[in-house]
Amino acid sequence: MTKLTDLTIAEALDGLKKKDFTAVELTQSHIDAMAAAKFLNAFITETPDLALAQAKESDKRRASGNAGGLDGIPIAMKDLFCTKGVQTTAASKILKGFIPQYESTVSQKLQDAGTIMLGKANLDEFAMGSSNTTSHFGNVLNPWKRNDGSNAELVPGGSSGGSAAAVAARIAMGATGTDTGGSIRQPAAFCGIAGIKPTYGRCSRWGVVAFASSLDQPGAFARNTEDCALLLQAMSGFDPKDSTSADITVPDFSAALTGDVKGLKIGIPKEYRVDGMPEEIEKMWQDGINMMKDAGAEIIDVSLPHTKYALPVYYVIAPAECSSNLARYDGVRYGLRVEGKDLNETYANTRADGFGSEVKRRIMIGTYALSSGYYDAYYIKAQKVRRLISEDFMNAYKKCDVLMTPTAPSAAFAIGENEDDPIKMYLNDVFTVPASLAGLPGMSVPTGLNDKGLPLGLQIIGKPWDEATVLRVGQTLEKASGFNDMPVVNTQKAA
Numbered sequence: 001m002t003k004l005t006d007l008t009i010a011e012a013l014d015g016l017k018k019k020d021f022t023a024v025e026l027t028q029s030h031i032d033a034m035a036a037a038k039f040l041n042a043f044i045t046e047t048p049d050l051a052l053a054q055a056k057e058s059d060k061r062r063a064s065g066n067a068g069g070l071d072g073i074p075i076a077m078k079d080l081f082c083t084k085g086v087q088t089t090a091a092s093k094i095l096k097g098f099i100p101q102y103e104s105t106v107s108q109k110l111q112d113a114g115t116i117m118l119g120k121a122n123l124d125e126f127a128m129g130s131s132n133t134t135s136h137f138g139n140v141l142n143p144w145k146r147n148d149g150s151n152a153e154l155v156p157g158g159s160s161g162g163s164a165a166a167v168a169a170r171i172a173m174g175a176t177g178t179d180t181g182g183s184i185r186q187p188a189a190f191c192g193i194a195g196i197k198p199t200y201g202r203c204s205r206w207g208v209v210a211f212a213s214s215l216d217q218p219g220a221f222a223r224n225t226e227d228c229a230l231l232l233q234a235m236s237g238f239d240p241k242d243s244t245s246a247d248i249t250v251p252d253f254s255a256a257l258t259g260d261v262k263g264l265k266i267g268i269p270k271e272y273r274v275d276g277m278p279e280e281i282e283k284m285w286q287d288g289i290n291m292m293k294d295a296g297a298e299i300i301d302v303s304l305p306h307t308k309y310a311l312p313v314y315y316v317i318a319p320a321e322c323s324s325n326l327a328r329y330d331g332v333r334y335g336l337r338v339e340g341k342d343l344n345e346t347y348a349n350t351r352a353d354g355f356g357s358e359v360k361r362r363i364m365i366g367t368y369a370l371s372s373g374y375y376d377a378y379y380i381k382a383q384k385v386r387r388l389i390s391e392d393f394m395n396a397y398k399k400c401d402v403l404m405t406p407t408a409p410s411a412a413f414a415i416g417e418n419e420d421d422p423i424k425m426y427l428n429d430v431f432t433v434p435a436s437l438a439g440l441p442g443m444s445v446p447t448g449l450n451d452k453g454l455p456l457g458l459q460i461i462g463k464p465w466d467e468a469t470v471l472r473v474g475q476t477l478e479k480a481s482g483f484n485d486m487p488v489v490n491t492q493k494a495a
Helices: 009-017 023-036 048-063 105-112 161-168 185-191 225-235 279-294 307-328 343-354 357-370 375-396 422-429 433-437 467-481
Strands: 043-046 074-078 116-121 174-179 194-197 217-222 265-269 298-302 402-406 442-449 455-462
Touching: 009 023, 009 225, 023 048, 023 074, 023 116, 043 161, 048 116, 074 105, 074 161, 105 174, 105 225, 116 161, 161 174, 161 185, 161 217, 174 225, 185 194, 185 442, 185 455, 194 225, 194 467, 217 225, 225 442, 225 467, 265 279, 279 298, 279 402, 279 442, 279 455, 279 467, 307 357, 307 375, 307 433, 357 375, 375 433, 402 467, 442 467, 455 467
Parallel strands: 074 116, 074 174, 265 298, 265 402
Antiparallel strands: 043 116, 174 217, 194 217, 194 442, 402 455, 442 455
């Protein structure tokens, strides 16, 4: 019999419906797996007692015929979503011990659908990073290992590395994430799982600790596309509490998974063939193109001419908005407080002690870009170029239905490998940032392994509000590649 932790969400829902096992049994199996994989540091706060209590209620609902769409499914909640009565830290010392008295809209929607929260997943501090090494609570380990005998510990990607690692290691069936410049798609690729960032405005940001308000968007991780569709269905919908939430009908994402892409036009942007791209990434991309051709899709060459400006634009806009959003952490209202001789010194002491180096770096960059004399030269100019980047995508979509690109410029790298060079770290998001700036839906699906046995992912970028086509193409790639590999180091720590 298949281990309960190896089931997909769809398989688990079927098993619960058939009474092959209970929600309590399913949850306990994941709690046990979490304990065995504690060395991954995927969670900041584990909530086994709460999970079992929720599982018991789930079994009662199912017995009475009132089960929700995801009733009994154990998931990880990225520790950026406020959870009532459960510590929410954004992986920062400045919020350690903060217990919200309210529930974020997305986590509430998932609760209403019947999911069970195993705990709060680790992340880069305030979602700033591409490696999950900036967390105050320690870095997360990728459950995958290179097969070259080096035994190097690898990053899971970021910022949602804890969520991705938990799903890849089979200690959670699914997980929430947030994506500002690639923080769902890149860790999904590094960990060999599926991850989707919907259109900006599809999922409510209310109750999500803010990094960059015009970019942040909640999304989902799961083992495959079908499970991502189920999670996204529950998470999506208009929220009057969020002024950026779109009042647009949510389609049936699962119904879109027809497996038929005949006649669909897949755009291949020439600007994504960057200098120095590893041969393994180029080969994976070409393999994906061939898979789509074999499935009946038409391949179209397109151009996104302003792509080269995406990273500089992002690293003006995101730090500027971070500088503004993080001004609220002052030691007065909540979180850490380090006393000084007066209010200004208290502010300075609190922020100096409470924020990590990457957060401080981005606050400084953003404050500079917003300062008098530089606002027009940097922030306003970046917003103008952002519009041009968005228009590039809209022009490309006159010729094609979706775009397909690599998700990341490499497989997972070793912890510490790029950390001495912030610019090199920022380049991890070179393929994901453009879609974020344009607010478009994007998804990463694993399509193969490199020569060191590490997963590689392809990214599907769709038209605004067309997550359905993104998911359909993603599932087609997933099935054509036949990817079902599991981490070499699953929940057994290497010697």
